Amino acid sequence: MNLQKRRTGTRARTKRVPRKFQATKVTFDGREFDSKTELAYYLHLRLLPEVEQIELQPQFQILSPYEVECKRCRGNRQVLNRKTGNLNQCSLCKGKGKREKAGMTYTADFRVTYTDGYTEVIDVKGFSSSRDFPVRRRLFEKMTGMELIIVERKGKEWLRK
Numbered sequence: 001m002n003l004q005k006r007r008t009g010t011r012a013r014t015k016r017v018p019r020k021f022q023a024t025k026v027t028f029d030g031r032e033f034d035s036k037t038e039l040a041y042y043l044h045l046r047l048l049p050e051v052e053q054i055e056l057q058p059q060f061q062i063l064s065p066y067e068v069e070c071k072r073c074r075g076n077r078q079v080l081n082r083k084t085g086n087l088n089q090c091s092l093c094k095g096k097g098k099r100e101k102a103g104m105t106y107t108a109d110f111r112v113t114y115t116d117g118y119t120e121v122i123d124v125k126g127f128s129s130s131r132d133f134p135v136r137r138r139l140f141e142k143m144t145g146m147e148l149i150i151v152e153r154k155g156k157e158w159l160r161k
């Protein structure tokens with residue numbers, strides 16, 4: 001069995017989690033998992049005869065990039081220089097009057113396709129989930145129309161929520 005461990009800390013989803021709560025990343029079969037629990041669930045999935053395909057860490061755009069009116073020039077593209085009395089190009093929006101804001105993505109743990117063609121997106125509950133997970137979950141469900149499956153380990157059993 002090819003099993004390696006290393007400390008996590010680079011992925012955005014674990015950025016704000018204190019070090020003591022960070023899960024240890026695990027590599028198995030050349031694939032990287034966020035935690036031992038995630039790997040254990042992957043191995044569980046692989047044994048299910050109805051599972052046809054397992055995709056790791058599928059990404060979803062849950063909020064599109066958007067534009068807002070520039071707060072410095074209030075959308076006017078220019079600002080008054082009080083010393084000279086001149087109208088100068090707004091430096092914050094570079095004279096566009098609008099500013100572009102980044103969207104938001106959600107990275108789930110697994111996308112599973114079953115032999116009957118049905119697809120599920122699964123998040124394994126663990127210490128690595130970010131504080132804004134409830135918001136990401138709602139946006140994911142609104143954007144995709146799919147109900148996110150939350151899986152939690154209880155003893156040797158896997159609970160689906």
Ligand SMILES: [Zn+2]
Binds near residue numbers: 073074097
């Ligand atoms: Zn501006």
